[in-house]
Amino acid sequence: MPAIRPQTLNDVFQQAANQARQKLPELTHNQQVARLYRKSLKVLSSWAIDRDIFNDEATKIRARFDQARGCKPEKAIRLLREAEDEIFAYTHPDPYCNPVMPGGSKFMRNPPLPMDVCFPDGNYPADAPKYEINPDWSKATPENGKAATGYVLVDFGKKNME
Known part of the structure; x- marks a missing residue:
């Protein structure tokens, strides 16, 4: 009679991951x-x-x-x-990406200071922007077009945001 191997914790996690993983659509x-x-x-x-x-x-x-x-x-x-x-x-070992995007040479270079650091008393100039500038594009803003709320995962290996 063959011995039955007990399930390890890794096997259980693999089964759960396989159930949660979405099937990719079949492309034409x-x-x-x-x-x-x-x-x-x-x-x-x-x-x-x-x-x-x-x-x-x-x-x-x-x-x-x-x-x-x-x-x-x-x-x-x-x-x-x-x-x-x-x-x-x-495939290039270091693919080109937009300089201001994650992985680019200008990403997060000289980010603007928050308004309350520049004006601690709250007297903002009349021409100051009314919206908060998000230099690292980690949150959903009208500038970056992200619809998700919260933080966006930045994959520096592939140089893209998910």
């Missing part, structure tokens, strides 16, 4: 190709600094996508897999 082939094309342009923008070089290379990428348009489904699946491998191989 056109959606996969569109996302692949967009990702290839983003990878290209990390490598090509000059706009003329970027435009030339983007034209070549578009020509490769157009050349494979309308092929048989078996070939399309193979091309999609090969293109994903190629993008993975060409």
Whole structure:
């Protein structure tokens, strides 16, 4: 009779996480190709600094996508897999991001002081802004367009906000 292995705490946590994890929607082939094309342009923008070089290379990428348009489904699946491998191989180790966004070179550089620090008596000048400036974009404000309340998770490894 085989021995029954008792469940460890890690197994229980894995089961709970699997139940809570949302299933990703199944994408159509056109959606996969569109996302692949967009990702290839983003990878290209990390490598090509000059706009003329970027435009030339983007034209070549578009020509490769157009050349494979309308092929048989078996070939399309193979091309999609090969293109994903190629993008993975060409992924930049330090991808470009907007300088003022998390991970950028100007992120949180010289943030403005709060109004009550500048004017402790509460006599604000007439031309002072009526809203609180949020320099790190960690909260939902009209400037950053975030609809969530509270703090936003900043992933410095991927250089984006979630």
